[in-house]
Amino acid sequence: MYIADQAWPDLEDYVESESLAVVPLGSTEQHGPHLPLATDHLIAEGLAREAADRTGFLCTPTVNVGVSTHHRQFHGTMWVDPPAFRDYVESMTRNLAYHGVDRVVFVNAHGGNVQHLREVGRRLRDDGTAYAIEWMWDESIPDLVDDLFEHNGPHGGPKETAMIQHLAGDLVREERLDDARDGGVVDYGRNTGRTFGARTYYDAVDNSDNGVFGDQTDATAEKGEQLFEAATEQLVRLLEWLDERAFEDLAPKPHVEPEPGSRR
Incomplete structure (x- = not known):
């Protein structure tokens, strides 16, 4: 159920019976010469709406601008601090908690948001407002990504x-896939951007002239559909798992025994 499509009376049954x-x-940031700036938020919204x-x-509604300072050198990239x-x-x-929601899944498609969503989740959990967790689509299906x-x-x-290519194929500049591969970094590994074990980069352009990594010519809409279906299945299972949990x-968890101050 997409909340923005509803009139407020249409939500009465939901808030009475559900709390998730x-x-x-996502983000609005460069994704190389071949993909739209909307890439991350299109993926996040597609998966969230489907699940x-x-x-x-x-x-x-989708949060379209995220923490993207590390892509700032490329035209059009937007970010917030x-x-x-x-x-x-x-x-x-x-705001959601005010309406009775006490479980939230942040369906995230931008790596720069991860640590900040985790911090927000901790704040909300620590004060008893809600249990909010971050979910990153590709981390839910790593074996499939590696296989494809x-x-x-x-x-x-x-x-x-x-x-x-699967979600919005008309936005992919197919004629630039070779340029994306040849102008970026094809072999991204654990030592990329590291010197003697230290991360010696801050921005994407420090490692890649066109801001992207990997071999984009290996992508197809059919592979995208496989990824989308597999990730959606994982997200559905997560939502159902979370819905079944008692909030307490x-x-x-409480402090280990003895409780602080118990002997006073």
Whole structure:
């Protein structure tokens, strides 16, 4: 159920019986010469809306701009500073809690958002407002991603290219796939951007002239459909698991014995 399509009386039954919401988050940032700036938020929204349709849970509008300072050198990239992003997402989630939602899954498709969503989730859990967790689509299906692509990459690579070919193929500049591969970094490994074990980069352009990694020519819409279906299945299972949990079981565990101050 997409909340923005409803009139407020249409939500009465939902808020009486359900307490879970799905919040898609992405970015508006460069994804190489071949993919739209919308790549991350298109993927997040596609997965969140599909999982919500299959389960009946509530899906909110998408947060389209995230923490993307590390792509700032490329035209059109938008970002907000981390504190502003955290405060916005936390405030939005507290809004959901006001309407009775105490479990939230942040359906995230942008790596730069991860640590900040985790921090927001901890804040909300620690004060008893809600149990909110971050879910990253490709991390839910790592074996499939590895099986489908010989040269994957963390950004603008074949997995994201395939997903957009499936979700919004008209936005992919197919004639630039070779340029994306040849102008970026095909072999992305654990030592990329590291010197003597230290991360010696801050921005994507420090490692890749065109901002992307992997072999984009290995992507197809058919592979994208496989990824989308597999990730959606994982997300549906997560939502159903979370819905079955008692809220008290999701709350922070008590301090180990003896409780502080128990002998006073």
